[in-house]
Amino acid sequence: MPRLKTPADLESVRLEARYERQRKPACITVCTGTGCCAYGAEALAGAFENEIEARGVGHLVGVRRTGCHGFCERGPLVVIQPKDICYIHAQAKDVPEIIEKTVLGNDVIERLLYLDENTGKRISSAAEIPFYKHQNRILLANNVLIDANSILDYFAVGGYSALAKALTRMTPEAVLAEVKESNLRGRGGAGFPTGRKWESTRNAPGSPKYVIVNCDEGDPGAYMDRSLLEGNPHSVLEGLILGAYAIGASKGYIYVRQEYPLAHRHAQRAIEQAREYGLLGENILGSRFSFDVAIHRGAGAFVSGESSALMNAIEGHVGEPRPKYIHTSEKGLWGKPTTLNNVETWANVPFIVNRGSQWFRTLGTEGSKGTKIFSLVGKVRNSGLVEVPMGITLRDIVFKIGGGLPDGKKFKAVQTGGPSGGVLPESMLDLPVDFDELDKAGSMMGSGGMIVMDEDTCMVDTARYYIKFLAHESCGKCVPCREGLRQLLAILDRIAAGDGREGDIELIEELSHVMEVASLCALGRTAPFPVRSAIRHFRAEFEAHIREKRCPAGACTALIQYEIDHDKCSHPPCGACSRACAVDAIQKVDGAFVIMQDRCIKCGACYTACPTRFSAVRKIQAAPVEWHSPVPSSPNPELRA
């Protein structure tokens, strides 16, 4: 393919790509995001292709492997266009039937449709499924339409038109002004105004200038950056090129976590394609603007997502933060002015340039404009990626889009903002979600992880989980963060083990305060947030652990025991619990199963395995017991049946 030398070249390629897409009347889109692939989406797409070939209907229907659709809970997802029929949990064995009935015929297959549990109706159109219906998808909209590995697909949906517009009709200053005007705030967590960051890099002395995409999505439980870079890498790239144009940067980097091999591959592919078409390299689209991009793989360290640490990593050093007396936007990579933005922030840019800041400002709230992608996960019926305008309430996200909690459990809290955020209890469900409101409520936006917790989730355990994570990820450079986290973890460990003491809660609060004021970087300063917010909203639960040695949620393993209720157990016993046990701790004694407490590792396999019609295995709130690791010895001879 020859390089595109003018915007007109781009338009003609776009027309061709559109025509090419419309040649086949029907298209089967299979989501091949990481989630669906884990459910076997790749094999499913292959099965569709084989079936189409076997029937010789290749001229009528095509197969497109797309990025993540977001509705990961129900994968693998198949959407048949142009009828917009969405099949969930589709398997290879369903393929002939789908082609026969839905693609070639006019029938829908009821059993593969989404079942709305509130109304009891099956819904055929993807757009009508409540999960999608209440979202406002802008950034994610194209994920469903395009093959991430095809630049032509991206062209067909209007890709790189913002770039062409900027290069022909806008000066760099105008692009910058548009972004500034839009009030776009960084989607990585802190919500710093993007336009201001760009401007300070643009005005800072020194060249070359750099731009960086931060896809070191380290927050556990958040994966929107992965899905964007995986499903629509060109949109991120286009945003980056636009940013470079506005800032006057000549070189860009995409920093991708090592745990995201697919995102890395797709981004690499996108860069190669863009170079081939002359959208990267010298004289982009025949203009005088030149820019190129390289990929840098991270190697698994949470703190490396911090801007100065990330830049250290790109320079080949250890990814530790450095003191930022001067912002990285002025002195960043190799001491040069550098703008670093999150994947989602960059992906917003083409839309702002194309549709104007006025349009962008119509979305969202006073202080937070536009949409935000959340990864709604945990104890929620419809896990997945959710893109909504800022200002929507938590209740709408969890219940309307997420479909509420599974198994009739009661909502307890939602955790936002990742390890630097906090928990929000039920009383705060009507909180409008934007940067400022979440800050006020003692949590934060973070990168957009939302973890829903039900009555079985223990808040001490949750706080301990985050502190453990942070203690492991602290780089250890400054004392308040390194030692503070270790001490916090030690205290929480003993509370969870039933050894908590009076005054522990106050001690946690004191430690937290020191960390918040004295740590070097934001990791340490925000590290105590998860504990503090848990104490603030669920103090009674901490007190129950400390005073009564009891875990009200039944989650802290040291404070519970599993037991088989022989009245409820089937006669004769079905033995499902015994077969599920990994350490053979469930033995038959006098014809009934008994759990050997000294061997039990409390993994809960028996609890899950016990058929619901019996529910004979139960958790009891035991006193703290001495914990033994499983010893491979012969079972107690007395107990052998």
Added chain:
Amino acid sequence: MKNTTEERTQLDVVVIDDEELFTEGCRQTLEMGGYRAAVARDGPRGLDLVKAAHPSVVLVDLKMPGMDGMEVLTRLSESAPDTVPIVVTGHGTVDSAVQSMKIGAFDFLSKPFEPEKLLESVRRGVSLSGLRKAKEKETAAAAPAKPEPAPQDKNDLLLRSLGVLGEAYSLGVGKKELLQELAYLESEAKYHAESLGQVKRRERAILDIRHDLLEADAIMDKYGFEKGALIQILLDVQEKFYWLPRHILYWVAARLNVPAREVYTIANFYEAFSLEPRGRHTLRVCTGAACHVRGSSELLSRLEATLNLKPGETDPDQHYTLKTVHCLGCCALAPVVQIDDKYYRDPGRKKLEQIVNSFKKEETVCRD
């Protein structure tokens, strides 16, 4: 060949460039540095000169009218394999550097450069060329070779490895230093074999290590021996060997000219690297927040019991390693375990045992 003519035409360096000012400057610098240098104004004339004079080093410009530098490099590698080419260019990009390295360039200098830098590079080139010539003589002399003679002398095997290693080092070190390096290599080989719990004959172990080092060289070559690419290089090494063996870390440090301390800092800092042997298969239990609330710690304890391993440990036969990972980013599947590149949602005991047994049945990895 008559000695006299060879003596007369023998040159150390040939400079091929179309800019007169530059070639003249180079010639003067080189002669002040004690080298005999000659100049050619374009590719074909340069190649003729190389043919006639057998220089040790050739300086080649990349952009020249007619035959360009890349083509000169390609032809040089065919016609004069002993000669060490060094690229000098005013249009230095990473791509052109990598490409020219791939077709045999020994070094890459961006114009303008300090005279010292040129002399240093030429010095190393000349000594490499000497090593290459010596090796050629050695192989020529041993042409009607018998099958490898059993090593008699303690240093015999080491000496025989000298040819290849000398080239790999390309440091222009003397024989004594090289022997030292090789002795070190031998001790590393022993350490390496021990850490894998393997008993190997000495020759086997050294050959294995040499093989590893050449592999590492190929990886570093991919990144143009760039210091900044250290993390990327280590990631590739990790991928290839499943861990970072000590000898490779030292080797990488030497080749990239960074302190071994720095290589170790990085290897220690990042989660992705392992300084201990890992198994062929990796089981990664996601401990992300979503998995945590859906019971990943219970899943982990079940896995620990089934495999009889703690997170981070590898079974003695190096079949599999159990690890935890902070979020795999497929939270809808929570709790999830990734086994190699496949994801499993909360696998039961039966499923796990089935997978693990299939790993055990595989033959142990053989190094060849």
